[in-house]
Amino acid sequence: AQSVTQLGSHVSVSEGALVLLRCNYSSSVPPYLFWYVQYPNQGLQLLLKYTSAATLVKGINGFEAEFKKSETSFHLTKPSAHMSDAAEYFCAVSGVNDYKLSFGAGTTVTVRA
Amino acid sequence: AAGVIQSPRHLIKEKRETATLKCYPIPRHDTVYWYQQGPGQDPQFLISFYEKMQSDKGSIPDRFSAQQFSDYHSELNMSSLELGDSALYFCASSKRGLDTQYFGPGTRLTVL
Numbered sequence: 221a222q223s224v225t226q227l228g229s230h231v232s233v234s235e236g237a238l239v240l241l242r243c244n245y246s247s248s249v250p251p252y253l254f255w256y257v258q259y260p261n262q263g264l265q266l267l268l269k270y271t272s273a274a275t276l277v278k279g280i281n282g283f284e285a286e287f288k289k290s291e292t293s294f295h296l297t298k299p300s301a302h303m304s305d306a307a308e309y310f311c312a313v314s315g316v317n318d319y320k321l322s323f324g325a326g327t328t329v330t331v332r333a
Numbered sequence: 334a335a336g337v338i339q340s341p342r343h344l345i346k347e348k349r350e351t352a353t354l355k356c357y358p359i360p361r362h363d364t365v366y367w368y369q370q371g372p373g374q375d376p377q378f379l380i381s382f383y384e385k386m387q388s389d390k391g392s393i394p395d396r397f398s399a400q401q402f403s404d405y406h407s408e409l410n411m412s413s414l415e416l417g418d419s420a421l422y423f424c425a426s427s428k429r430g431l432d433t434q435y436f437g438p439g440t441r442l443t444v445l
Contacts (some may be wrong), residue, residue: 244373254433262438262439263337263436263439264425264436266433266434266435269433293426310375310376318389319364319366319427320378320389320391321366321376321391321434322377323376324375325374325375325444326375
């Protein structure tokens, strides 16, 4: 079974600073990996996904993530944080033939002015 | 673009009552997933349907049942509600064989 672990339940960054959210996966075969963002009282919005194509994946709102098989990681980054990036971010995994998503515990991002 | 529609958006019930949550997938999506997100927790997979048949089952209580109809909308029926059922319930849809699930805004269920 696939699972993901997000390191750090809260991250606080200054506006304009680098955002780095960590996610490590556990899977016997290369999985599909996703990052979703959830704004308060809203649904989950897909930021980006890895599906065994390019290892560096670019998503919406300036986010990107790199799949590193050797480190079993799929960390999310954004070079310059904006106030609107304040939200909760979930890393998720599914199998290539088993589409249900397993989510990490989530990381809450706070952006300081 | 059309998104996943869930109704109602908010629902308040008493213990031991029943509730029905509805999900309308994106047009031409044939697969529906249900997830439960408790307060401060990550979403947990409950159940999924493909072409009106249950395709996978997660940690769904026996008190809950769900189905997908001929127009691909899905309903989650919850009986004998407990306080612990208070959560945000998400529906997601996808086109079978494609990997991306698109989530609805959720139904917030409060059990008093």
